[in-house]
Amino acid sequence: MPVFWNGQRVGTRPEPVDIDEDTLQKIANMTGGKYYRADNAQKFQAIYGEIDKLEKTEAEVKKYADRVLDGARLAPGMTLADIGTGDGLIAFSAIDRVGPSLSVILTDISAPLLRHSEALAVQRGVRHQCAFIECSAEVLGGIADASVDAVTTRAVLAYVPDKIAAMREFHRILKPGGRLSIAEPVNRDDAFEVSALKRMVDALPAESGNDFFHLLHRWKAAQYPDTEEKISANPFTNYSERDLVRFALDTRFARYSICRDSHGVPH
Numbered sequence: 001m002p003v004f005w006n007g008q009r010v011g012t013r014p015e016p017v018d019i020d021e022d023t024l025q026k027i028a029n030m031t032g033g034k035y036y037r038a039d040n041a042q043k044f045q046a047i048y049g050e051i052d053k054l055e056k057t058e059a060e061v062k063k064y065a066d067r068v069l070d071g072a073r074l075a076p077g078m079t080l081a082d083i084g085t086g087d088g089l090i091a092f093s094a095i096d097r098v099g100p101s102l103s104v105i106l107t108d109i110s111a112p113l114l115r116h117s118e119a120l121a122v123q124r125g126v127r128h129q130c131a132f133i134e135c136s137a138e139v140l141g142g143i144a145d146a147s148v149d150a151v152t153t154r155a156v157l158a159y160v161p162d163k164i165a166a167m168r169e170f171h172r173i174l175k176p177g178g179r180l181s182i183a184e185p186v187n188r189d190d191a192f193e194v195s196a197l198k199r200m201v202d203a204l205p206a207e208s209g210n211d212f213f214h215l216l217h218r219w220k221a222a223q224y225p226d227t228e229e230k231i232s233a234n235p236f237t238n239y240s241e242r243d244l245v246r247f248a249l250d251t252r253f254a255r256y257s258i259c260r261d262s263h264g265v266p267h
């Protein structure tokens, strides 16, 4: 707690903390996680060191980006549109793969992210190969019909409310025979599990004294919507991989191939 002297904050005094370690440990075991507690600076450093070693996100993201690019089958002289480019991971990897004859259109709904990826393009010396367009995936204004050889998108449709409109736009800008290659997280099943957990918690007697499932529900509900209505209304959870394939087929993509943890949808 903060300590004041003559109205000035002069430091902090450690407070006794009441943590239900048993429950937190149980949650970690149940969810395949790990429970850590640091009560001094040294332990804190040691735990951070251990967590750093566990951190695989960057490598995972790169793996998905590479698979998306494999699906796009880019070749010299082609034009790629990378939709929802973020910091240009896929766009710049594509340029690294194909070389100076590849043109890339980088789109994003976020102007600051586009400015950031433009600065990265300058740093990498590839600005002249890139065009930057601020737009939503649902309306790719500024990209002409049948003007690109491939469309890529990774972890973007999960944020797009009207995924069919986005697929229509991908189809519109692709040349005949062009390819769409996408990778999206599919969160619906996890969200359904949380809604089942909520139903179970709601059915527990109020005075059961069992805090474990309440706590588990609060933690999970911070990550996923926890009712079927909310799941269907949320673009992050309201689709499965089969829906993505159906949207693509409905928008006249001719053939598709699908992988369990990423999706390539050839045109």
Ligand SMILES: C[S@@+](CC[C@H](N)C(=O)[O-])C[C@H]1O[C@@H](n2cnc3c(N)ncnc32)[C@H](O)[C@@H]1O
Binding pocket: 065, 083, 084, 085, 086, 087, 088, 089, 090, 107, 108, 109, 110, 113, 135, 136, 137, 138, 153, 154, 155, 156, 159, 160, 161
């Ligand atoms: C998780 S990031 C993925 C970035 C990039 N595709 C990658 O593979 O690293 C999601 C990106 O989608 C963008 N985004 C969110 N909603 C969008 C929309 N409706 N249309 C286009 N981009 C959108 C965000 O601004 C962000 O850059």
